Amino acid sequence: MPGLPVRAGYHPHMSGTVGLVLVSHSPDLAAGLRELLRQVAGDAVAVTVAGGDDDGGLGTSYELIRDAIAEAGSGEGVVVLPDLGSSVLTAKALLADHPDPRVRLVDAPFVEGAVAAAVIAATGADLDTVSVAAEEAWHARKL
């Protein structure tokens, strides 16, 4: 991963899987979801978070999203999952400023979409397949 800031020990089995970026207003919500994804999908998938504003409060941060995308980046691509509202708008603005065909903002329910995407990513699926898995989560009934 030349040129990308990879935090030591962050994704120990960094390999040919699509990465996920969780964008949330809440640092705790993003971190909690990442913890859940690790349990469901294992450590093979790089999941990074952009939670809260620049000061750690509730909100969104252009810079945190940008950094999280760089950290999650593998040659296979990155799926960006925002929770709602300004998370969506900020991620959208960032990707409009820095278009990259391997980085995709996906319209999906936050928890279900992330779980579906992470598990499919763990199978080694490509960016299209992971994106579709997240979007299909709209149709998953709980009961």
Next chain:
Amino acid sequence: MPESSETTVVLPAHLHARPAGQVVVTAAKFTSTVEIVYGAKTANARGVLALLALGATAGETVTVRATGDDAPQAVSAVATALQTTE
């Protein structure tokens, strides 16, 4: 000629998030289509959310069914994943 294979598994634990994830990852190693059947519900083993929505609990019996060239191997591997508790 694709073949079909199936077996039943008595779940040692609820089919909750982690084992459901394991089922998806295991099934993806095979070319066969794998389904888990619980009562009247059927879930494709590609979809973790569908597997979770089965609501299959510990002690219940599910059927693992596969269709494809490597169906017996797929059924065996997925059944093993379902029987593994961590």
